[in-house]
Amino acid sequence: MSKRKPEFKRVDYHRYKKLRRSGWRKPKGVHNKARVYKKGKFLSPSIGYGNKSSEKGRHPSGYFEVLVKNEKELVAIDKETQAVMFSSKLGKRKKSQFYAKAQELGLKVLNPPKEA
Structure with missing residues (x-):
């Protein structure tokens, strides 16, 4: 994955x-x-800060996130390129069952249950 992007602050944000x-x-x-791009002033976003096209849409871990709502979706995941993100609509019991299956x-798993 690429380096982290800087936080682009608004001019006079500290005031x-x-x-x-x-x-x-x-x-x-x-x-x-900042408009004239003086050295030492605020950074402006530009095309050079963009990610590579192969990295776009990925989680910082390098995997594509797949939202899982049921066991059928869990089984269909490719473990080489995709990672599990459990839906917030899942309850504690289902989430722990799906975590064990994963x-x-x-x-x-990007968001394991608390008791895991």
Whole structure:
């Protein structure tokens, strides 16, 4: 997987609390140093920060996430490229049953139950 991307902060985010919560916005001021890409100022997102096309849509572990709601979906997973993500709609009992089955099949589980 690629290196982590930097957090792209909004200009003057440290001065106003409401700007910390909002995402990045392109600086548009005439004298704005970040707009002119001055060294030491805020980083701006650009095409170079993008992931490789082979890595797009993957979990940081390197696997594709597959949402599992029932046992049929669990059995259909390819253990080489896909990892299990249990649905939040599953109860404690079903989740632990599916977790045991996933361990048996040798699958990677991204959100194991608490008691596992």
